């Protein structure tokens with residue numbers, strides 16, 4: 001493409017709410033063969049709500065929710081926001097938090113009025129026995145809900161389940177990408193069964209789940225293995241390295257500054273139809289059809 005056609009293309013894209021930060025991204029996007037998506041906040045709204053709290057019989061509902069919410073009040077994770085909102089709605093008083101630690105991609109731990117409280121994925125407390133919860137959790141995860149666990153003084157106290165909503169246009173966008181001859185993938189830190197359920201609802205071809213933030217880059221590299229050109233769409237701080245690693249990094253405009261700064265293409269707002277607009281413009285520009 002000529003510099004002139006690139007200029008026209010980026011201008012046309014801007015009118016459609018797609019900001020190309022470098023002209024060469026137009027060319028790379030035209031050559032993309034796989035579009036990989038982050039799940040939470042990209043394919044979904046990223047605003048989960050607490051739907052279920054499944055208790056071990058030695059524990060009491062409000063006590064567990066208050067302890068867990070106290071720890072989560074120190075975290076910015078969407079799951080934390082959902083849990084704190086549920087405790088607030090129940091009118092629970094939160095205790096004093098000390099020794100807070102956050103292990104990005106697995107969970108959080110702190111003392112609440114002296115009691116040791118951990119909240120997170122199974123891998124955050126993998127020495128505990130989850131078998132009593134397996135059936136209930138399996139069923140909820142198969143519905144696309146996200147289970148996390150609460151341990152209090154090193155005893156498994158509850159499974160806490162949150163549900164996020166798929167964005168209204170996500171499914172149509174995946175279908176349209178397939179119609180344009182592209183493959184789709186999802187890369188998520190979430191539970192495998194949850195991620196697979198959401199991917200199945202959307203018709204996504206390939207899923208990489210339980211991926212730690214630091215390993216999203218490796219996931220991009222593994223998708224690229226057979227010579228595929230990868231576009232990656234994400235919104236979070238966690239997505240910044242993957243956006244930089246992908247051949248074309250596409251940040252959702254409603255996302256974090258870190259994601260936007262690492263991207264080659266920025267979509268205005270949260271609507272994933274911008275991905276289709278970006279592709280359409282890249283293909284048209286390289287055919288010089290303006």
Ligand code: ADP
Nearest residue numbers: 040075077080105106107119120121188189190
């Ligand atoms: P993603 O944004 O793709 O879900 P993250 O790396 O942010 O990935 O989180 C992965 C998983 O780690 C979550 O699904 C959850 O199980 C656990 N986790 C991380 N932070 C928290 C937290 N503050 N509270 C509970 N669980 C958490």
Ligand code: MG
Nearest residue numbers: 038040041236
């Ligand atoms: Mg996200």
